[in-house]
Amino acid sequence: MNRVERRPSRYKPYLWVIGTDIETLPVDELVGQRYRVVGSRIWLDTQPDQRPAVPDSFSQEALPYLKAHPHRLHVPGLYGVLERTGAPPILLLENAPIHPQAGELLPELAAGVLGAPPLRQANWLWQLWELWGTLGELGLARSLLEPGNLRVDGWRLRLVELWPDGEPPTLAELAELWRSLLSPLHLAVSEPLRSLVNRLDADAVDRDTLALELNQILLRQAATTTSRIALAGATAQGPTQPRNEDACWPQGTPSDAAQGFQIAMVCDGVGGHDGGEVASQLAVQALQIQLPVLLAETQNESQVLPPQVIGQQLEAVIRIVNELISFQNDSHGRVGHQRMGTTLVMAVVIPQRVQTDDGWGRVNEVYLAHVGDSRAYWITPDYCHPLTVDDDIAGREVVACRQTWPVAQERSDAGALTQALGTRSGDYLQPHIQRFVFDETGILLLCSDGLSDNYRIEDAWANYIGLIIKDIVTLDSAVASWIELANQKNGHDNTAVVLMQHKLLVPSQAGAETPVGAAAFQETAMPAGAKLYGENLPHEEVVPTPVDSQPPRGVPRWVLAVSGSALLVGLLGWWLLAGRSPEPPEPEPTPPVAPAP
Structure with missing residues (x-):
């Protein structure tokens, strides 16, 4: 697991640029004989095999991008720093919400909700709430209050930049952002959200209740598919x-x-x-x-x-x-x-x-x-999203604000596990x-x-x-x-x-505007002769209707009933009875390889 990873030589990342007097640079100009200007504050690294320049110590403006490294699913990271004489340094951000082929910023959240299915709208709202807590712990929650800073990449919410809080933002400010999104939202999402916003204005809801009700909005939409x-x-x-x-x-x-x-x-x-x-x-x-x-x-x-x-x-x-x-x-x-x-x-x-x-x-x-460092990826025909960030020395050095991610990956012990x-x-x-x-x-x-x-x-x-x-x-x-x-x-x-x-x-029936129950769903048409994955699965279990309905509880009975110590004792007993070393699995025959497209 000690390895130095190398990106393919053809990979040239688009970077989001932060600095003064950079908006006026003409397109196609080469900055520092390396970075080509492709748009307003968007540059292309033409020499990705070369280490980006970094200072001996990082400015306060650069630190948030290092500390937020574990949250790369949603936030950008620090790629490099260009020092300038008589002017503040220029920050180069990688993993920014820029289309990897078009070289343009991805759509704003406000534009994305227009025409998006209710489930995806609710999904974005839930991610916004989760990021409110995550970035709040880092003193960066104010980054979520500027609509132009919120971008959507398929199902996930992404941020262009990170801004320190100064004074911690309030839930009332978050409610104001939600209010600006109410109009394009589907009624099934906007009505319960409007109720939450009104109660926030009246200071009639706490954070725990707010989280529970936002989760209910998301799950109700998920239950319609x-x-x-x-x-x-x-x-x-x-x-x-x-x-x-x-x-x-x-x-x-x-x-x-x-x-x-x-x-x-x-x-x-x-x-x-x-x-x-x-x-x-x-x-x-x-x-x-x-x-x-x-x-x-x-x-x-x-x-x-x-x-x-x-x-x-x-x-x-x-x-x-x-x-x-x-x-x-x-x-x-x-x-x-x-x-x-x-x-x-x-x-x-x-x-x-x-x-x-x-x-x-x-x-x-x-x-x-x-x-x-074992990983998870979500892959569709449109994108491949890494969902996890490795627990390794390289990541530890970034979070400690000692090195940027590209530089840390060059360490001989970069892949050693933490x-x-x-x-x-x-x-x-x-x-x-x-x-x-x-x-x-x-x-x-x-x-x-x-x-x-x-x-x-x-x-x-x-x-x-x-x-x-x-x-x-x-x-x-x-x-x-x-x-x-x-x-x-x-x-x-x-x-x-x-x-x-x-x-x-x-x-x-395509185009139905009202939610459709599970019983009315059918499979999409399969190509002739294609095998349907999971076709041998049992039919969907019929969910019995509970006798009554109660509000969500904080801790269910099974959490208290299942004892971790009892499980540990049982597992130890099982392990000792079964033998201290499991038999290695028999080698499997080489499986067939799928044809290349």
């Missing part, structure tokens, strides 16, 4: 490795019996001798025991569980796995680099029942958890938990660094996604193709890949 989820996964030893320390779930396509709980996970073991293999297998097996218990309890709940509660419970499950691996290390006297551990990236589909105008509907929320499951006590573990409500058809790809190294996914995703979305190849064949790519182009490590296909089903 339905989707089908299919899974497939595999691991490979790689052409140069003596053993396979990667593990995943599922292996292949899950059987009908295993489809009841939709879970995807990838683990990449670390540690001396066979420790990495043991740790990754142990983590997958332990999670397979715990997660169905959690999912079964959520299905029995008659009330919507807020994201914070589910996130806390998932974090507790991950901590139990950490303690289980740590216990094995202690019992074998492993210390230092001999201690085994594993990375984890995991997607768990949480089904919830939601009251809508048409009755009770079902929503599939996807919770993504990760520790270490945390993994089992290597240390749970007191030092900080799992990352995210919640997604996908509003489009796409693929959630989970993988170890055997595939993601050297930007293989960012460079090749367009060659694969169309075949999957159009049902030209099966998920198993697509997984085999990704593994073949890893073996041919990287080849220095084991590889694990799991694909979770999210297929959004559409109404039988």
